[in-house]
Amino acid sequence: xxxxxxLVFIAILxxxxxxxxxxxxxxxNQEVSGEPANEPSTQDQNLLGAEATAQQxxxxxxxxxxxxxxxxxxxxxxxxxxxxxAAKAKAEQEAAEMAAYRALEKELGISLExxxxxxxxELELVRKLD
Amino acid sequence: xxxxILFFLIAAMVISxxxxxxxxxxxxxxxxxxxxxxxxxxxxxxxxxxxxxxRYNLPENYKELNxxxxxxxxxxxxxxxxxxxxxxxxxxxxxxxxxxxxxxxLKEKVWVFDINAEKQKCSDTACxxxxxxxxxxxxxxxxxxxxxxxxxxxxxxxxxxxxxxxVTDLEQQKLNFNKAKTVDERKAIVQHVKDLWKGFRKKTVExxxxxxxxx
Numbered sequence: 377x378x379x380x381x382x383l384v385f386i387a388i389l390x391x392x393x394x395x396x397x398x399x400x401x402x403x404x405n406q407e408v409s410g411e412p413a414n415e416p417s418t419q420d421q422n423l424l425g426a427e428a429t430a431q432q433x434x435x436x437x438x439x440x441x442x443x444x445x446x447x448x449x450x451x452x453x454x455x456x457x458x459x460x461x462a463a464k465a466k467a468e469q470e471a472a473e474m475a476a477y478r479a480l481e482k483e484l485g486i487s488l489e490x491x492x493x494x495x496x497x498e499l500e501l502v503r504k505l506d
Numbered sequence: 507x508x509x510x511i512l513f514f515l516i517a518a519m520v521i522s523x524x525x526x527x528x529x530x531x532x533x534x535x536x537x538x539x540x541x542x543x544x545x546x547x548x549x550x551x552x553x554x555x556x557x558x559x560x561r562y563n564l565p566e567n568y569k570e571l572n573x574x575x576x577x578x579x580x581x582x583x584x585x586x587x588x589x590x591x592x593x594x595x596x597x598x599x600x601x602x603x604x605x606x607x608x609x610x611x612l613k614e615k616v617w618v619f620d621i622n623a624e625k626q627k628c629s630d631t632a633c634x635x636x637x638x639x640x641x642x643x644x645x646x647x648x649x650x651x652x653x654x655x656x657x658x659x660x661x662x663x664x665x666x667x668x669x670x671x672x673v674t675d676l677e678q679q680k681l682n683f684n685k686a687k688t689v690d691e692r693k694a695i696v697q698h699v700k701d702l703w704k705g706f707r708k709k710t711v712e713x714x715x716x717x718x719x720x721x
Contacts, residue, residue, distance in 0.1 A: 473708070473711075476711055476715075477707065477711065480711060480714065484658075484659070484662050485603055486603065486655060486658050486659060486662075487604075487605040487655070488707050488711075489605065490652065490699070490700045490703040490704070491605055491609070491648060491651065491652075492648055492649075492696050492699055492700050492703075493700075494609075494648075495644075495645045495648055495693075495696045496693055496696060498621055498641050498644065498645065499641065499645065499689050499692055499693055499696070500689065501621045501622055501625060501641070502621070502625075502634075502637065502638040502641050502689070503689040505634050505635065505638045
């Protein structure tokens with residue numbers, strides 16, 4: 377098994393070396409245009425510019441994938457604030473409802489509590505008899 | 507003379523056979539119902555909701571039971587009698603407005619006080635089962651307490667429709683409670699009852715307010 381893996385690794389390494397571009401000393405364009413060998417041609421510059429732009433785009437995309445963007449952070453903060461506001465509104469509504477119940481209880485002389493909570497404990501006491 | 511003796515012997519045998527057949531062959535006398543159900547109304551309507559609506563129209567009576575409770579309707583023999591007598595005994599508790607005093611009244615009627623202490627005192631299974639039955643009775647009477655309270659709220663503006671809906675649901679929950687097999691199932695029913703009351707309370711307060719505003 378190890379032998380096979382080693383062979384596959386060597387084959388990949390060999391294939392990689394074989395397909396690697398040879399170090400160029402000049403381009404056909406340089407020879408035709410007579411531009412200095414160490415200066416890239418206009419076409420090459422365009423190509424290099426396009427490559428650089430593409431690389432920049434890749435970098436930006438990678439950065440976007442790796443870290444939350446400012447927009448994401450803003451969305452999260454907004455969602456948290458919205459949830460907090462909703463919870464606060466709910467709590468306020470419940471408090472207002474309870475205040476209304478208390479006032480009505482006082483006015484009618486009738487309890488509006490359900491009074492059922494005690495049953496949970498009592499049922500628990502007889503649980504073993506099930 | 508011989509013929510007379512033979513006749514008496516045959517007659518004695520026939521009487522003993524008839525007697526054995528009428529008692530189910532076990533030698534026990536059949537249970538004779540003690541509770542007089544003739545005074546109970548609202549038992550012939552075809553649906554639960556119709557029976558509840560019929561009950562709602564009965565005059566309030568805190569002295570004695572005047573309708574057939576749904577869970578008693580499902581029972582027979584001594585269990586039916588026990589159920590009816592319990593509801594009858596609990597009647598005076600519904601006249602008590604204060605919740606804590608009403609709770610004490612119910613426990614007194616069911617004869618259950620300190621459940622933990624009573625549990626410790628039990629030395630056999632029969633005692634424990636009897637205690638469990640009493641606990642279940644108190645739990646169900648608490649459901650019934652909500653029915654009574656809903657009806658009282660009707661005097662202050664809660665709609666008949668809302669009250670009948672709630673009472674029908676609570677009666678159904680008592681039947682479900684009796685069918686439940688585990689404590690967890692019973693606790694889930696208690697939670698459902700709490701939710702039913704919460705919904706009713708919210709709606710009722712709006713109805714009472716609306717009625718007050720329109721005056």
